[in-house]
Amino acid sequence: MSENQTPKELLVISGKGGTGKTSLTAAFSILASRGDTKSVLADCDVDAADLHLILSPTINKQEKFLAGHEAVIRPDDCVKCGACYARCRFGAVRKSAGGAGQASFTIDPLACEGCGVCVHACPVGAIDFPVAECGQWFLSSTSAGTMVHARLNAGGENSGKLVSLVRKQAADEAGRSGAAMVIIDGPPGVGCPVIASLGGVSLALVVIEPTVSGAHDMARVLDLAKHFSVPAAVCVNKWDLNSGQTEAIEALAEARGAKLAGRVRYSRGFTEALRAGKAITECAQTDEQKELAAEAEVVWNRVKGFLNE
Numbered sequence: 689m690s691e692n693q694t695p696k697e698l699l700v701i702s703g704k705g706g707t708g709k710t711s712l713t714a715a716f717s718i719l720a721s722r723g724d725t726k727s728v729l730a731d732c733d734v735d736a737a738d739l740h741l742i743l744s745p746t747i748n749k750q751e752k753f754l755a756g757h758e759a760v761i762r763p764d765d766c767v768k769c770g771a772c773y774a775r776c777r778f779g780a781v782r783k784s785a786g787g788a789g790q791a792s793f794t795i796d797p798l799a800c801e802g803c804g805v806c807v808h809a810c811p812v813g814a815i816d817f818p819v820a821e822c823g824q825w826f827l828s829s830t831s832a833g834t835m836v837h838a839r840l841n842a843g844g845e846n847s848g849k850l851v852s853l854v855r856k857q858a859a860d861e862a863g864r865s866g867a868a869m870v871i872i873d874g875p876p877g878v879g880c881p882v883i884a885s886l887g888g889v890s891l892a893l894v895v896i897e898p899t900v901s902g903a904h905d906m907a908r909v910l911d912l913a914k915h916f917s918v919p920a921a922v923c924v925n926k927w928d929l930n931s932g933q934t935e936a937i938e939a940l941a942e943a944r945g946a947k948l949a950g951r952v953r954y955s956r957g958f959t960e961a962l963r964a965g966k967a968i969t970e971c972a973q974t975d976e977q978k979e980l981a982a983e984a985e986v987v988w989n990r991v992k993g994f995l996n997e
């Protein structure tokens with residue numbers, strides 16, 4: 689990549705979880721690392737991150753993800769008036785029996801939405817309101833190159849913000865290292881994290897299974913991509929489980945302006961590769977796995993072609 693060229697962003701996405709999206713992302717990243725497309729990986733499926741299970745990253749840098757606020761009562765300053773308990777609409781203030789017949793009040797960090805109402809309601813200023821640590825993000829090395837990934841704490845909010853942060857860190861890393869592409873494992877669905885991962889990418893590859901609900905999921909994701917003016921392509925995974933539905937999905941994809949990136953068949957080879965903690969393109973041992981790896985490579989080459997159009 690020339691020095692001032694912006695890296696392309698490929699987002700691999702699906703209408704729901706469990707379509708093989710992450711397995712294909714890992715397969716592409718291994719192919720990219722072997723070819724002429726130096727890439728940085730970004731796991732933006734922050735609510736259920738699992739790209740690390742396949743690519744076994746070595747963490748080189750870890751940072752806190754800070755977002756929003758959480759209320760914390762200072763017990764020594766609290767005069768136990770109960771105003772915070774009465775005002776909190778999220779039931780986050782806990783009341784329990786204290787000494788000398790007085791109730792005591794604490795705040796459940798998992799239930800606190802950080803609205804700040806209790807902070808203003810407290811007559812003696814006994815509630816702190818620090819920025820909340822909602823998770824961590826990591827910069828790691830993998831067999832396929834550098835990877836940016838994250839972990840959201842239990843009950844952590846703002847996954848859309850964390851997706852944006854992971855994307856930005858991956859883009860910065862690509863710029864620093866001269867990588868030509870960022871390959872993003874996107875979140876499932878069409879909610880806030882997907883919107884945060886979709887805006888401005890070079891291409892959204894929708895991985896879908898040949899079912900009626902798969903067609904519906906694909907249509908929703910393609911509509912979202914169109915809304916953000918993002919070019920889209922479709923890959924049908926496990927296409928041979930229902931060839932008629934595969935054809936219907938491909939026709940629907942083309943009617944909605946998406947390109948066809950190809951098909952990958954159903955095979956236990958994917959599951960066996962997953963169990964071994966490998967991408968299909970790095971552990972093609974059985975004939976089944978070799979065929980799968982070849983199919984994934986066909987899809988990858990088409991996707992690269994779409995990105996260069």
Ligand code: SF4
Nearest residue numbers: 776800801803804806
């Ligand atoms: S910040 Fe809002 S949600 Fe949290 S305890 Fe106070 S009132 Fe309840």
Ligand code: SF4
Nearest residue numbers: 766767769770772810
């Ligand atoms: S409003 Fe303030 S003083 Fe009253 S119970 Fe809550 S923390 Fe204590």
